[in-house]
Amino acid sequence: MAAVAxxxxxxxxxxxxxxxxxxxxxxxxxxxxxxxxxFQTTGAVFAFVVAMAVFLWITDKGLEYVIYDLLLGVRK
Structure with missing residues (x-):
């Protein structure tokens, strides 16, 4: 109370x-x-997050294939 005063x-x-x-x-x-x-805005944000996650996953797998399989030939 003293602090307020x-x-x-x-x-x-x-x-x-x-x-x-x-x-x-x-x-x-x-x-x-x-x-x-x-709710509409939240749904749009979730949809965008899912779309970006899929895009990044596909990009990651594509780069992984190019680097390890094609360039380095590590995987068979």
Whole structure:
């Protein structure tokens, strides 16, 4: 409780509380996405992640084949 009183009366404390009040006001101005929009965006992100994972896997296997089989001839 004493820390709040000290924070409320000092200049840095007053600046912090003013900043916190302004942050709350700005947060109320934000247009938050609907539940449907959130699920659609999440689905798009997951789809992109899966697509990139497949692409990187194919690229990795292709490079592995070229380097080890064709260039070095390690695998038979």
């Amino acid at each position: 000290v924070g409320w009366t000092t200049a840095p404390g007053k600046e912090f509380f003013l900043f916190a009040q302004e942050a709350v006001v700005e947060t109320k101005k934000v247009v938050w996405p609907t539940r449907k929009e959130s």
